[in-house]
Amino acid sequence: MTKKRTTVKAEETRARILDSALQLFREKGFDEATMRDIAEEAGVATGAAYYYFRSKEDLVMAFYVRTADEARELFPKVIGESRDLQKRIRAILDLKFGQFARHRRLLVALVRIGIDPAHPLSPFGKETEPMRDESIDSFRLAITDSTTRIPKDLQDDLPRLLWLYQMGLILFWMFDESPRQQRTKKLIDGSLDLIVRLISLSALPLMGPLRKRMLDVLSAVE
Amino acid sequence: MTKKRTTVKAEETRARILDSALQLFREKGFDEATMRDIAEEAGVATGAAYYYFRSKEDLVMAFYVRTADEARELFPKVIGESRDLQKRIRAILDLKFGQFARHRRLLVALVRIGIDPAHPLSPFGKETEPMRDESIDSFRLAITDSTTRIPKDLQDDLPRLLWLYQMGLILFWMFDESPRQQRTKKLIDGSLDLIVRLISLSALPLMGPLRKRMLDVLSAVE
DNA sequence: CTTGTAAATTGAACACGTTCAAAAACAAGG
DNA sequence: CCTTGTTTTTGAACGTGTTCAATTTACAAG
Secondary structure (H helix, E strand, O other), X not given: OOOOOOOHHHHHHHHHHHHHHHHHHHHHOOOOOOHHHHHHXXXXXXXXXXHHOOOHHHHHHHHHHHHHHHHHHHHHHHHOOOOOHHHHHHHHHHHHHHHHHHHHHHHHHHHHHHOOOOOOOOOOOOOOHHHHHHHHHHHHHHHOOOOOOOOHHHXXXXXXXXXXXXXXXXXXXXXXXXXXXXXXXXHHHHHHHHHHHHHHXXXXXXXXXXXXXXXXXXXXXX | OXXXXXXXXXXXXHHHHHHHHHHHHHHHOOOOOOHHHHHHHHOOOHHHXXXXXXXHHHHHHXXXXXXXXXXXXXXXXXHOOOOOHHHHHXXXXXXXXXXXXXXXXXXXXXXXXXXXXXXXXXXXOOOOXXXXXXXXXXXXXXXXXXXXXXXXXXXXXXXXXXXXXXXXXXXXXXXXXXXXXXXXXXXXXXXXXXXXXXXXXXXXXXXXXXXXXXXXXXXXXX
């Protein structure tokens, strides 16, 4: 029962619409670029865009899926360059921010969509689970067999925490209007160093109870 | 040069529109309640709503201003009940969450507005500065002359950090669909305890360099 | 080549947030 | 009571995202 015959031509149309959308989003911003603009730029009728994408927001999501596919390819190379924990996390962050750099403004639209828990495209929702898990797993790969010793009981939850940390950084970056977003750069430099230090610190014998307390909070919450 | 004569009747109309809006927002949600609904409920024409409020989102902001006014009155009573740091912060949080409880869904709309750095109503923007400062100052009042000893160099920045912490909690609460939002409750219980412990811990002699490093990051960022 | 069916495409229509010129209500002075 | 200027109110109109019945196109089967 083949439900989709999807010709090559159809795939081309889809790509043309998405490309037109991204171009216009970047030129004029998400709100300013209208679906009629996008369709015209792609050389199709307005309704055609809705044949390929559920909504205007879905176009942004399609962009995100694209970057995720790209990241999947680049990831092994990026992670393989060092076994130092800090350098590895840094490499992941650089990859992500590098991908988003040209579309910083578009990220506002992405977050505005995701911030609604009821929205299917929310980063905490069901539909985005695979991508989220993949992203979290990339941090898991980064910490395993790294040179920094990580307490056993922390190993399970740390990837998720780092993912959350990354989300926070992206949020900050969105708001950062300093030239070339150098404030975000400084924040990453400073905070990442701090975090790695805290992880090392938390491995000290006396820190067991405090660590346990933190992990208890985490497990009670999810 | 009195530019606004604003009669009593006009003020009543404004209040009626805002009340209708909040009622409908709560009944049907922000997106589902249309401006035409709101106007009809208030017994005015559609355009009237735009005479008193710049936009639909502005109605949400007006609600927020209302709660802030209310909080200003309740604050002294709430803070005066104890000198214990944890209890005080807890009291502030309880006040905030108590106010928002009935309108949890509406908060999504509020955050969706605020997440856009370019939007005038963004919580980090110019227009919301007074309210933000007031909120930060409430934390400043809570830590001064509390029983917990707070390192001198930390005293300036801690209020802002706590404000950020509060924002994070509100975000979590927004996504929390557990019965009566008990997961948020647990998170507050656990994290607040942790934070107060960390503050105490950071006051230990050996922690000076780490504290300084953190403060350096903060100052480099803003 | 013809035909039947699914995929692809169209463009008018809908509901929405928002704007605005015009009308109405109101206040103050004569 | 008029007149004049300001505040308030109206409702039609605009541009938007989105839907959908209708049409055209693509292609496999006969």
